[in-house]
Amino acid sequence: MIAARHLVVAIAFGFSLFACVEPEGRRPGMRLAGEVSDFPGDWHFSDAHHEIAIEVATPYFIAHSVTIWCAALNNFLYVAARNPEEKHWPGWVERDPNVRLRIADQIFEGRLALVEDAKQIEIIRAAYKSKYDLSDPPPEGGPPMRYWRVEGRS
Secondary structure (H helix, E strand, C coil): CHHHHHHHHHHHHHHHHHCCCCCECCECECCCCCCECCCCCCCHHHHHCCCEEEEECCCCCCCEEEEECEEEECCEEEEEEECHHHCCHHHHHHHCCEEEEEECCEEEEEEEEEECCHHHHHHHHHHHHHHHCCCCCCCCCCCCEEEEEEECCC
16 A cells, blocks of 8 residues: 555656646746747847746756846847745856746747846846836845846757
C-alpha cells in the first residue's frame, strides 16, 4: 500500500514537470503555454501590455516563469529586474540567456543580452518611465536594477 502511494506521488510529480503552470502577479509559474510566434522585427506592439511573462531555464531542469515589465525602444524589447540579487531568475539567465516570452497569447523565443552601458541604461529607464508613468528614477542608493535587450536566437 505504501509503495503504491509513493508510485502515485512519483507519477504525479513527473507529470507536473511537464505541465504548463502560468505565472500570475507575484506567483511564479513553470512552462509558458502556447505556440511559438515568429520573432518580431519591431516590439512596439508590447506597449499595449502592462505585464508580460518570461520563462527561464533552471539548474534543476524545470522551466520557471514570472511576470515582468518591458519597454520597447528603437524596435528592440528590453526587460528588467529590480533587486536582481534577491531573485533567482536573473542568475539563471546568466547561466543560460535563452528565454521564452509571452505577450498576450503569443510566445516568442529569444536570448537576453545584458545592458551595461550607462548611457543606454538611462535611455531604457526613460522608456520605462514613459510607458509606466513612473516618477523620476530613484536616486543613487535606490534599489538596484538590471536590464537586458531581447535578441533573436541564432
